[in-house]
Amino acid sequence: MSKQPARAAAASKRLAEDGDICPVCKSSRYLNSTMQFKINPACYHRMCDTCVERIFKRGNSTCPIAGCAKTLSWAKFRRATFEDLKIEREVDIRKTVMDVMNKKEEDFETLRDYNDYLEQVEEIAWNLILNIDVEATTGKLERWKQHQKAELDAGPPLASGKGATQRKASQSSKKKDEAETGFTFHGLKKRVAPVKEAPYDPWGGWSIAPQYYVLQDNYDVDWYKRIKTDVHHVAGGHSLQDYCSQALRDAFGGLGVFIEDEILARDTPSMDADVGTEHAVAAAMSGKDANMNVNMDDVF
Amino acid sequence: MTSSATADGGQDLAEQMNDAVREKFVMGGFLGEGTYAMVHKAHYRHDPSQVFAVKKIKLNAEYHNGIAPDAIREMQFLSELTHPNILKLIDVFSSKDQNLSFVLELAPRGDLEKLWKNKDITYTAADIKAWTNMLCQGIWFCHENFVLHRDIKGSNALIAADGTIKLADFGLARRFADPGTRMTTQMITRMYRPLELLYGCSHYGGTADMWSIGVVMAELVKRDWYLGSETDIQQVSVICEKFGTPTEETWPGVSALPYYVAPEKQNNMVGTTANRIARPRSWWRQEFMLLGDDGAEFIKGLLTLDPQKRFNSRRALEDKYWTNMPRPTKKENLPKEGGGEKAVGDDLKRKGGETPTNGRADKVARKLDFGAM
Numbered sequence: 001m002s003k004q005p006a007r008a009a010a011a012s013k014r015l016a017e018d019g020d021i022c023p024v025c026k027s028s029r030y031l032n033s034t035m036q037f038k039i040n041p042a043c044y045h046r047m048c049d050t051c052v053e054r055i056f057k058r059g060n061s062t063c064p065i066a067g068c069a070k071t072l073s074w075a076k077f078r079r080a081t082f083e084d085l086k087i088e089r090e091v092d093i094r095k096t097v098m099d100v101m102n103k104k105e106e107d108f109e110t111l112r113d114y115n116d117y118l119e120q121v122e123e124i125a126w127n128l129i130l131n132i133d134v135e136a137t138t139g140k141l142e143r144w145k146q147h148q149k150a151e152l153d154a155g156p157p158l159a160s161g162k163g164a165t166q167r168k169a170s171q172s173s174k175k176k177d178e179a180e181t182g183f184t185f186h187g188l189k190k191r192v193a194p195v196k197e198a199p200y201d202p203w204g205g206w207s208i209a210p211q212y213y214v215l216q217d218n219y220d221v222d223w224y225k226r227i228k229t230d231v232h233h234v235a236g237g238h239s240l241q242d243y244c245s246q247a248l249r250d251a252f253g254g255l256g257v258f259i260e261d262e263i264l265a266r267d268t269p270s271m272d273a274d275v276g277t278e279h280a281v282a283a284a285m286s287g288k289d290a291n292m293n294v295n296m297d298d299v300f
Numbered sequence: 301m302t303s304s305a306t307a308d309g310g311q312d313l314a315e316q317m318n319d320a321v322r323e324k325f326v327m328g329g330f331l332g333e334g335t336y337a338m339v340h341k342a343h344y345r346h347d348p349s350q351v352f353a354v355k356k357i358k359l360n361a362e363y364h365n366g367i368a369p370d371a372i373r374e375m376q377f378l379s380e381l382t383h384p385n386i387l388k389l390i391d392v393f394s395s396k397d398q399n400l401s402f403v404l405e406l407a408p409r410g411d412l413e414k415l416w417k418n419k420d421i422t423y424t425a426a427d428i429k430a431w432t433n434m435l436c437q438g439i440w441f442c443h444e445n446f447v448l449h450r451d452i453k454g455s456n457a458l459i460a461a462d463g464t465i466k467l468a469d470f471g472l473a474r475r476f477a478d479p480g481t482r483m484t485t486q487m488i489t490r491m492y493r494p495l496e497l498l499y500g501c502s503h504y505g506g507t508a509d510m511w512s513i514g515v516v517m518a519e520l521v522k523r524d525w526y527l528g529s530e531t532d533i534q535q536v537s538v539i540c541e542k543f544g545t546p547t548e549e550t551w552p553g554v555s556a557l558p559y560y561v562a563p564e565k566q567n568n569m570v571g572t573t574a575n576r577i578a579r580p581r582s583w584w585r586q587e588f589m590l591l592g593d594d595g596a597e598f599i600k601g602l603l604t605l606d607p608q609k610r611f612n613s614r615r616a617l618e619d620k621y622w623t624n625m626p627r628p629t630k631k632e633n634l635p636k637e638g639g640g641e642k643a644v645g646d647d648l649k650r651k652g653g654e655t656p657t658n659g660r661a662d663k664v665a666r667k668l669d670f671g672a673m
Contacts, residue, residue, distance in 0.1 A: 202622035204384065204437045208444045227479040235553030236501035237508065237607020242476055246446045 022048035024055075024064045038077045041092055043070040044085045052077050093128045097121065100145045103188065113187025120183070144182035151191050212252045215245055321393040325403060327354065342403065352390055355402045370471030371400055377447050377470040378402075385438030387458060387468040407466050409636045412516060413454030416523045423635045425590050428520045429621070430628035431457075434465035435513055440613035442467070443506040446476040450487040452512035454519055463631035477503065488512060490535050491528055495546065496607050498536050500558035507607040510616060514602030521590050521599075543605055544578040551606035594621045 020029040022037070024047045029035045036049045045065040055061050056074035063070045082088045101121045108114040127137045227233050228240060311319070328341035331353065342354045357371045378389035391403040412431060415421060435457055442449055451472040458466045477483050482502040488494075494511035496504050518526040527542065529535040536559075540546075545563040546554045554560055584596040591599060598621040601611040611619070622628065 200623055200627050202433055202436070202617045202619075203440075204434075206383070206437070206441065208441075224479065230503075231553040231556040232501060233479060233503045234608065235551065235557055235606075236496050236503040237505045237610065238477070238479065238503040239505040239507075239612065240479065242443070242446065242505060243479055246476055249446070 022046075022051055024048070024051040036079060039080045039085060039088065040070075040072045040077050041089075042072055042076065043068050044089050046080070046085065049077075090129050094125050097125045097128065097141070100141050100148070103185070107189055107191075108185075109187040109189060113185070117185050117188070120185070140182035142182070143180065147181035210245075210248065210252070212255045213248050215241075215248065217241075219244055318393050321391050322395070322401075324391070325352070325354065341406070351406050353404045353406045355404055356395070357400045357402070359397075359399060367400060373473050374470045375400075375402065377442075377473045378404075381442060381445060381447065383438060383441040385434045385465055385467055386441060387466040404468075405460070405466065407458035407460045407468070409459035409461060409463070411455045411459060412457040412465070412520065415459070415635075416454065416520050419523075421635050423520075424626075424629070425592065425595065426626040426629045427634055428517065428591070429595070429626070430631065430634060431465055431520065432513065432517045433617075433622055433628055434631075435467070435516065436613065436616050438465065438467035439509050439513060440617055442473075443476075443509070443613040447473055448476060448506060449473050449509050449512075451489060451492075452509055452516065453489050453492045454516050457516065459636065463634040463636060476505065479503075490532065491515065491525060493535065494607065494610075495536065495539050495605050496557065498532055498539070499554070499560045504607065506612050507610040510602050510611055510613060511607075513616075514599055517599055517602065518588070521588055539605075542579075543603065546605045550578055552608075554606075592624075594619075594624050597621070 021027070022035070023045075027035065027048065027050070037046050038049050038052050039046055040063070043063050043065075045063055045068055047064070051064070052074065055064060056072060056077065060071050060073045062068075063072055080088045082091065098121075101124065103114075103117060105111070105114045108117060124137055124141065127133055224240070227238075233240075324345055325342045326345050326348070328343060328351075331339040331341055333339070337358060338356045340354045340356065342352050344350045357368065362368070375389070375392055378387065379392075382388065387407065388405040389402060390405065392400065393403075394400050412435075415423070435452075439449060439452065447470075449467065449470065449472075451469055452467070456467065456469045458468045460466050472487050474483070483504065485497040485500050485502055485504075488497060488508065492512035492515045494504075494508050497508060515526050527535070527538050529538045544550070547563065548555055555562060581596075581600070584600045585593055588596045588599050598611075598616075598619050601619070602616065604610040
């Protein structure tokens with residue numbers, strides 16, 4: 001009589017450990033194949049999702065597992081990734097630590113400094129996993145996070161920022177640093193903010209503005225008035241502004257050419273290449289002249 | 301002159317200089333051949349790492365006593381204009397059989413038309429913005445120096461090795477006309493020709509080129525031909541159906557243009573679509589959804605029927621579309637087509653006004669008939 005329940009209790013305990021019986025409502029997966037187990041990262045106690053719905057859906061409540069009085073919220077419940085919940089917890093802790101301690105090797109001056117840093121990070125992680133100095137460690141992590149965030153913001157670097165130049169600062173200031181920023185790491189390079197990209201220039205850096213004259217909006221010339229009202233010119237999109245600009249450029253464009261400077265500039269590159277370009281220019285010029293005098297384009 | 305002639309076996313100074321230029325280059329592989337030109341690869345004799353494309357103009361039967369006008373135009377304008385978005389003319393020389401050869405920058409990454417046709421390439425609104433901006437910069441520089449390109453199309457926007465768009469083929473280019481000078485309206489490949497040219501207006505300006513840029517941009521968005529047709533008349537009706545028939549209200553003076561037909565007269569001919577009113581802003585946003593609202597406004601500015609209201613090249617570059625999000629892609633990150641050297645040959649051997657003769661363009665392409673004009 002007394003043996004029977006004891007054996008049953010032992011069996012159910014084993015089943016619960018195996019993960020097939022909900023420790024809260026004792027229902028078994030054997031009877032309910034769609035049953036799912038969930039955990040809350042506040043305490044990592046397992047229970048079936050029916051229990052989660054039942055207890056936590058209406059609002060925060062305390063964990064129903066005996067001996068755990070943590071307040072849990074429904075939104076934080078999730079399915080565990082790992083069978084072993086100790087590993088699940090360790091992975092979560094490492095994730096939060098690595099979010100904050102995210103320096104890379106190139107952020108340090110020497111490999112030795114980087115390795116020291118990694119060791120410190122490992123120590124923080126194990127402190128949190130093994131519940132040693134949890135409050136002090138999380139406080140330091142939080143301060144370091146704030147410090148990093150302040151450094152990322154565009155403003156001027158913090159007065160207490162520790163760069164390579166300040167590494168050999170006095171012990172007292174280093175202590176103060178640590179109080180403010182959580183950690184100090186030997187050989188950590190000062191963060192150099194990336195250069196902000198200049199706004200896009202649709203002109204590609206070119207600008208053509210007349211140097212020797214100012215283009216007016218309107219010119220009063222008699223023969224020109226006829227064109228201005230000519231319906232064919234207006235409807236066809238012929239731009240008188242362009243014509244005036246062209247006429248002025250043709251008239252004054254030469255003022256910007258200083259032959260002596262160009263001769264000096266021309267003498268710098270190798271001379272053998274010049275014969276060809278001169279010829280090409282001459283050829284082009286002859287083509288241009290022909291076009292201007294005969295108005296060859298208008299043959300077509 | 302005479303002394304040098306005797307010293308160099310009867311060659312005069314011009315011939316000697318021509319030889320000096322020709323000797324600078326070593327001809328390489330054959331890239332392509334068309335009815336108009338043959339394209340070879342070449343490099344400097346003293347520096348083989350610098351590679352060029354040499355476009356050798358074939359002797360034209362129509363101009364056996366001189367140089368064909370499109371060759372002169374190309375030579376004139378390409379050597380005058382130096383801008384990163386305009387194909388650079390390095391040198392010109394003639395060979396022994398008196399064929400003219402242009403040494404041009406090599407643009408080995410195909411062109412914008414091949415790009416949208418290649419369905420293996422995906423690109424985004426930011427890429428289209430970058431390409432259109434480079435195109436606009438090139439044409440702005442042309443217009444700022446009073447050169448009308450008159451043959452802007454996807455296949456004339458070559459892509460250099462670093463992804464920069466290079467405006468090529470100045471065979472139909474000319475200087476801005478003086479007031480009163482008549483220009484031919486049979487310019488610009490038909491699909492890219494603005495309505496004022498189709499209506500026979502011979503006093504057009506820089507805004508004619510801007511229409512072509514608008515069509516190229518629309519093709520990039522649609523990844524298809526945008527305004528295709530087989531005859532000039534059809535082209536007018538295609539444009540009118542798309543954007544609405546212009547009237548005196550929307551385009552002052554349009555009724556005076558030679559080939560303009562008012563919408564009420566068009567009714568009998570083409571059908572009810574002919575007098576469609578101008579499209580509302582919402583239609584533009586719908587049609588060019590990929591570009592976003594400011595992009596739709598921008599292309600609306602380029603594809604405005606009235607050339608006075610259409611963006612000119614300066615106004616186009618001032619648009620807020622460029623500085624708004626998304627930022628135009630950096631040219632090193634632009635998707636590239638590995639068109640290779642074959643494609644370079646294809647691009648350069650074409651004559652102005654021709655579309656490539658493969659695929660769907662076959663029916664749309666039409667040779668410019670200089671003789672008939």
